[in-house]
Amino acid sequence: MDAVQKANSGHPGMPMGMADAAYVLWTEFLKHNPKNPEWINRDRFILSAGHGSMLLYSLLHLTGYDLPLEELKNFRQWNSKTPGHPEYGITPGVETTTGPLGQGFANGVGMAIAETFLAKKFNNKDFTLIDHYVYAIVSDGDLMEGISQEAASLAGHLKLGKLVYLYDDNNITIDGSTDLSFTEDRLKRFEANGWHIQQIDGHDRNVIRDAIKAAKAITDKPSLISCKTKIGYGSPNKQGTEKSHGAPLGDEEIKLTKQSYKFPSLEPFFIPKEVTNHYRKALEEGAKQEQEWNYLFDSYQERDPEQIKSFNSFINESSIDWDEALSEFPADAKGMATRKASGEILKKLSSVIPNLFGGSADLSPSNNTQIDSHPYSPENRTGRYVHYGVREHAMISIMNGINLHKGLKPYGGTFLIFSDYCRPAIRLAALSKIPTIIVFTHDSVGLGEDGPTHQPVEQLASLRLIPNTYVLRPADANETAYCWKIAMNRTDGPSILALTRQNLPTLDRNEVASADGTELGAYILMDSLKSIPDAIIIGTGSEVAIALKARERLLEQDIDVRVVSMPCQEIFRRQSEEYKESVLPSHITARVSIEAGVTNGWQEWVGNQGRSIGIDHFGSSAPYQTLFEEFGITADRISEEVRESLGTIKAKY
């Protein structure tokens, strides 16, 4: 109450309503060491209803995390460790960024998947190395969002018994009573999803304790405990109403609330000594638990150093010998689709990266993502492939959770068009610096007959707009290999691979530059014959081969151009000015870009004198060759634009 009041902004209702449940969970169940929030075998706690951040910050402060009271007083202020919604990487003990509803719910499913995999892989009769729960507090809003149904259905299917979610069932949303829009039988729905369900009085701590015990006792089903609570519990005039949801209670109401609780002081932020002492037992208890675990770890290591070496390589990023891992694809005019090249690369990577953990949103044969024919399942916890079902949004969010847990290296596939279905989870990966890898195949109108509902047009440009996101669009099989290397090595944000459905020639790297230029984001693929090119053509992905063809035609007309392949704008943007100038010298203003998507954004690279060839409208259903022809994604069109561009520039000077 005090922090929200001081910030004059925030959500007091949820923290007050769920204080009882959170108190029981954090003081009697949660296995954690506040002094080491990174301890791998800790229980995970997720506040999926992130707007109640003050509940989490209070618990972190009280149990002894590195979050002084000053930070709570600084709630929602510039540079504080207590932002409006919990942010991973900002506050010690915050396991994931939440606020956009449903995301934390799905993240937890990912963490639980990782737990079962590592437990099965590394536990044995003598040593239980991994054995922890994933707890969350979820809200009405979480359960209304579609992503939570996707994740809940999969969690039930996968029998993730260590998932225990406390549902703040308070009958209140921002618009008012849940009677306005949310009258489904939630518990029955979760039962249908294969969950163990309970409904309890969320203010009776004995009942809460019993319910969590019961939930933990069920090992083959995730658990949802509906805690019937009053939002803003304890506030004499605002409890049970939406008025306590998203605004400070007011000084007077805070006073009345403290009085009704017989709180010993009305001083803001006053914490009685005995309360601190009571919560700080977590420090001692947590240190002891981790110490015991460390002892177990050491004994295990003594007994089986190889297994522990393997465990360490799972938990920490292990270095890969990329020369070993990636063999070159031979030149081939007929070539192959980059999705197919990706599939072959993945097969190789899966043998050198034992914790590579794939999946697809029910497009495995199209995405070429499958690396394990014995997928992950309740019966096969060490399967290295997840059939996520037609659940793109949950897939990405679950992968974020797997990454946050640590231990597995997840990637997942779907069509590029369906990036629209999972954008919020991609954004959170970018914001939280999570290295989730996404394989988006069928990356342009090149998918052909399925038509405009399935043809991405604005998606490449639109994904590039998300800060801290790599959009990698390789031009052939060998660039695809380097894109995988970039994605696998990235540690501080998501990587997106945009791959073709259609075949592309595998370029002859004796004729064109080495594909290792991919690692610089853009490179001179094939230069002009003379030292200063007449013009520059910039292409990405499937359009690079078209650019090369245009180069040949233009040569016949004595126009001598450079072709630049630009698989990743974000990476190129980070290169030195010298390198960028060497690829795109500023005095060469006759530039043409080609990409089978919207042209918006390309002006950054071609400049005002330049021209961009693309598709600034929706696609159409037809064989892809027809579409490229009709939409002008052709070598002829490039030649024409280059010639016109040269003409305009010459005329001007």
Place this chain on the structure above:
Amino acid sequence: MDAVQKANSGHPGMPMGMADAAYVLWTEFLKHNPKNPEWINRDRFILSAGHGSMLLYSLLHLTGYDLPLEELKNFRQWNSKTPGHPEYGITPGVETTTGPLGQGFANGVGMAIAETFLAKKFNNKDFTLIDHYVYAIVSDGDLMEGISQEAASLAGHLKLGKLVYLYDDNNITIDGSTDLSFTEDRLKRFEANGWHIQQIDGHDRNVIRDAIKAAKAITDKPSLISCKTKIGYGSPNKQGTEKSHGAPLGDEEIKLTKQSYKFPSLEPFFIPKEVTNHYRKALEEGAKQEQEWNYLFDSYQERDPEQIKSFNSFINESSIDWDEALSEFPADAKGMATRKASGEILKKLSSVIPNLFGGSADLSPSNNTQIDSHPYSPENRTGRYVHYGVREHAMISIMNGINLHKGLKPYGGTFLIFSDYCRPAIRLAALSKIPTIIVFTHDSVGLGEDGPTHQPVEQLASLRLIPNTYVLRPADANETAYCWKIAMNRTDGPSILALTRQNLPTLDRNEVASADGTELGAYILMDSLKSIPDAIIIGTGSEVAIALKARERLLEQDIDVRVVSMPCQEIFRRQSEEYKESVLPSHITARVSIEAGVTNGWQEWVGNQGRSIGIDHFGSSAPYQTLFEEFGITADRISEEVRESLGTIKAKY
């Protein structure tokens, strides 16, 4: 089979598996007139599993819609009326564009809402003007997507009894058996959502008939009929397997299938005369049904011409006297948030537009969208406001359905950040030319303390990338009024209003240009004192007032600039070259844009010599004034950029 084979692309499995159910529905239940697909009281049929388009095209052809056999032979070809997935506006009788899973499911909920409203409003004891069902075929994929849970929960809550969905329960997805990822108890989930459920043999036509009858008899619950089917039914070697899902069966298998059905000919596209005759009864029956309805309509009109006039104004776009509808907001330095202005405008509009139909995804008090305190509900079918719940994705898709039905003019609100949650539905509105109106408030870091999870940064730019989409970002209350006018008058695509949380000054239109310039997309808000400005500042929304302040400061330094307000790039782009040149003369290259979002895309307007002020990174949790200051969204920064820009340009020449 034949069409997919000829196209060498497509999905034969679903049409074959659901042929029995569709046959019963279309020949015994569906009320429609193939000669007038626009008849308002027709039953709506949605193929939510749009990949089975050939089922729908076959039915449309057979029952006598304007879809000749030639078009079926032209399946998935350039300019055909039979694209890969059904597209609204391309094929007569296609009620909505489907393919991206879950969308058709939610569209149907919108159509059913519209039906109940119009029925309640215009039916009386003598005349039943509106009385039709909404049928759909939905698939495993539809049910796995989160959006369908959102829509199903709301449909159950709203007791939409005329929704009858046939679920193609074939146990097969692209990856293989549904056992791989989809083992939840679907029927129980729908029961929990308040639906009437049945499970039947989807190949037994008598059982199908009884099930549809039973579904229709339940008037207070939507119905889901699980039709247990075999995908690719009838194909001796491929039925029941994923092999028949997404690829042609092959000539030999087609032959075997026809033989197993004892089909009278192996000739591709052969349709026995008696089959055509049998289906074409729909022509006679449909004409009769519409004729009877027309008779009813005429009698109603005779009895109560006022009601029919009102009905007609609901169904057809009625013209609005905008001078009447919009009163000017007086100049006010303190001003108001554009979301607040929008709320006031909506109150006025709701009185002159009786079919205006609002809603919000549980952010009514924040979006200022509520126009009716007695919301739409099972008890109040003529309520003009829907509490959509925390279900952004379903909300937009439902609004698309309401629009497609005709009769109501829907708009709905949420925060701009959550545009990411509903992007696929916005895209389909754009592709299908549906005039859905979306109110996105809290449109920048200006929302302050909620932090980066809630602060849109790339969303404005990213929504502008969707073809055929208006992104309207008004600078003050009066521009907001014009933005509403634009949105209300638009008929061929979605309009997005991006509105502020924070107060903005209501500009004194005696000092600056009239807000009617908004209708041109961009206009000179305040010109330089001399005839040719030194530089141009372009701003949108909340940053326009900052631009005006910068103009004043620059004048003190003898720099005389023009300020352009650009509420809608898409509209401005469509203006004449003359007008565009008059606002942004090409010889004035010193240009600075300012918008509190990513700068990508602004080069189109400021050119290579210009500069763009924006936020190319995620936001942060703090009071908004701090954020604008820290992120350099200030008048000082503009002045600086203008000065530097002028310096660079002068140095160059």
